[in-house]
Amino acid sequence: MSRSLGVRLIEGGAEFAVYSENADAVAVCVVGADGTETRTDLGDRTGHVFHGFVRGVEPGTRYGLRVTGPSDPASGLRFDDSKLLLDPYATATTDASDGTILGVVTDPRSFDWGDDAPPRTPLADTVVYELHVKGFTKTMPGVPEELRGTYAGLAHGAAIDYLRDLGVTAVELMPVHRFVQDGHLLEKGLRNYWGYNSLAFLAPHPEYAAADDPLAQVDEFKTMVAALHAAGIEVILDVVYNHTAEGNHDGPTLSLKGIDNPSYYRLVEGDPEHYFDTTGTGNSLNVGHPAALALIMDSLRYWVTEMHVDGFRFDLATTLTRQGGDPDVHSAFLALTHQDPTLAPVKLIAEPWDTAGYQVGGFPADWSEWNGRYRDDVRDFWRGRPGILGTFSQRVLGSPDVYEASRRSPLSSVNFVTAHDGFTLADLTSYDEKHNEANGEGGADGESDNRSSGYGAEGPTDDEGINRLRTRQRKNFLATLLLSAGVPMLLGGDERGRTQGGNNNAYCQDNETSWFDWEHGDDELLDLTRRLIALRRAEPALQPDWYREAPGTGILRSVDLRRADGRRFVASDWLRAEHRAIVFILGHAGHDAFAVLMNAAENGVEFSLPRPPHHAWRLELTSDEGLAVEVARRLTLAPRSFAVLRSTRSLR
Structure with missing residues (x-):
């Protein structure tokens, strides 16, 4: 756009700017507390932007727009200056007694943000x-x-x-x-x-x-x-x-x-x-x-x-x-x-x-x-x-x-x-x-x-x-x-x-x-x-980018996918109807490792766990209420349940 649209407060009132490529005229109508309108035509036009000064406007002023032009729906034109329209750039709104939605002039400088700062949390x-x-x-x-x-x-x-x-x-x-x-x-x-x-x-x-x-x-x-x-x-x-x-x-x-x-x-x-x-x-x-x-x-x-x-x-x-x-x-x-x-x-x-x-x-x-x-x-x-x-x-x-x-x-x-x-x-x-x-x-x-x-x-x-x-x-x-x-x-x-x-x-x-x-x-x-x-x-280990080894970067993330029996998957395993359980072994250099077990079968499934990368596997979280805290290399996970096991780098 050739100029800022909406309302800009200046001394004595405000500048208004409205874009309309097809209108013949645009007027700002200030609406008083009693519903009466004071109309000001935006007499200047730069490109397709109608603009002008409206005296007496201040924060809290209620207003709408009346836009004049051809009424020809068959040609896509729907102008009707009998309708009081909401400024699309209004930064606050209110409803008039007849249900018309009005814009309300605001002053962003009135709010003190103090020391507010965006957290900018990494994704x-x-x-x-x-x-x-x-x-x-x-x-x-x-x-x-x-x-x-x-x-x-x-x-x-x-x-x-x-x-x-x-x-x-x-x-x-x-x-x-x-x-x-x-x-x-x-x-x-x-x-x-x-x-x-x-x-x-x-x-x-x-x-x-x-x-x-x-x-x-x-x-x-x-x-x-x-x-x-x-x-x-x-x-x-x-x-x-x-x-x-x-x-x-x-x-x-x-x-x-x-x-x-x-x-x-x-x-x-x-x-x-x-x-x-x-x-x-x-x-x-x-x-x-x-x-x-x-x-x-x-x-x-x-x-x-x-x-x-x-x-x-x-x-x-x-x-x-x-x-x-x-x-x-x-x-x-x-x-x-x-x-x-x-x-x-x-x-x-x-x-x-x-x-x-x-x-x-x-x-x-x-x-x-x-x-x-x-x-x-x-x-x-x-x-x-x-x-x-x-x-x-x-x-x-x-x-x-x-x-x-x-x-x-x-x-x-x-x-x-x-x-x-x-x-x-x-x-x-x-x-x-x-x-x-x-x-x-x-x-x-x-x-x-x-x-x-x-x-x-x-x-x-x-x-x-x-x-x-x-x-x-x-x-x-x-x-x-x-x-x-x-x-x-x-x-x-x-x-x-x-x-x-x-x-x-x-x-x-x-x-x-x-x-x-x-x-x-x-x-x-x-x-x-x-x-x-x-x-x-x-x-x-649970905040992965891509799970992979990245030598030379100082970062080592890894994932090892295992079948419930402890074996690695081959291509034909993935589509087999009876395979409804999986183990994700998740690691990160210098930190604890985790085994995430998921069993979507309608029966309990015995899992054979790989050797822990650090100390023995220990239960962290589960939906299987019967699972023991101390975990052996073999465990049976209840139907439709998960378990998270941790292998710590040091005894805690």
Whole structure:
């Protein structure tokens, strides 16, 4: 863009700048407390940017835009100056009495960051915790009632102490950009809980603030970031730049659609009345146009420089690479993020797919990716799918089959077994089928291929044997996740056995279905999770890049894969249906070594252990309650269970 867009406070008022390639005129309308408007036309135009000075504007001023131009939907033009539009560069928002969303002028200089510094945790040391700002603290003991479910609630000592005690190094916040509610959900008495319905890419969502004043809401978000930083915890935002809440041709005109529809949205070639859609939401941003790209990049830089966040997870990131239709690793979006010095030190994580393409392994080297193949293969292994052992071993070792050929490290892989979209870990091990009736869509919504199991019952049961097996499986999944090469991402609440009652698409459940249940929880599972995270963070052998010997570098990492009988694998072993057990011997020069035993068979399996590299093998962690602490060279591991053994360099 030829000049900075949005609002810039100067003496006596503010400069406003709005991009519109196709508009005839743009006006700023300051809205008073009584709803009256004071209109100022932006009389200057440089290129496609309308700009001008508006007198009397100050922090807290509420405003909207009226944009004049042709109304010709068949040509892609949807101008209507009877609509008061939200400035896409607004850094705070509020709702007028008639429901119109207004921008609110802010002054970033008003907040004192003190000595705040980003933790800059290396990816190799990172453990991500995905959470929802509201759901995490909505019922949390220790957080004052008036702060629960808010940015201030997440900044409270009780919340931060829990995260720090758990051992995670980063929180990945589900969408906090200002979003709007879906009309069809409100009609059914439901609400958009997840927030993948963004409208303002530079403004925090006001419903998550304890403060009523929009300026105080921005400061509240900053205070939350500073508090998490002080605890050594990074803040990663789940951002939705692939589409907006304005939807398809029948959707509302709230902002971009009325400012410059064909510049900001990708329209169907030959039918510009309709929207190109690879997001499943009705529209896709026009990332082939400089205006849309500038909005995304300006938003990213704003959240890093002004709000001090530490990284981004990009929802349906493949859509952002579609300049001409197909995904393109050389797209302008990827090129811009690669060269931007503001974004260079922060974490960039792609959800590497959209409704029309799957790109796991296809992003550049400086990106990490949600590894959907990890999720699927780990689920398949532990539920007993035959012939999966070779693929499973690749996932545990950092997915070299996906990343090594392009010289990308395992840190490109964000490993996860569960995420907000799908079953929780408790439900993954309690249900054969989804149970989404409360969503009001007749059970048609949500993924049907969940690779889950109730292990003989559907949902809660009094059968002790089934419950014991479910608990073991939850422990197995957590151990696999936290002992695999790559960057682990834990779904918030899985460490406590959080359930959604079998709902695997709780996007519209802003209630106890989605909120954390702090009254009930599995303390044994929580303790194991803490111990696994602590072990991973403390032991170099469990923090691998590629497992390999690297002479001359001063680093010696190694892995030795063994069958249960102690023999090394040959090619034909990997696909044999009866092979459902494996041993990973993990080492690092100068440090303790570990043997990770995994048995996904429905029967106990005898393991023959190789000679320990240091002192005798000793049990560190397991899901097999009957396993002895002192370990002989042969041991039998219970059905569907894991064990971590340690060989110490010195007696302790």
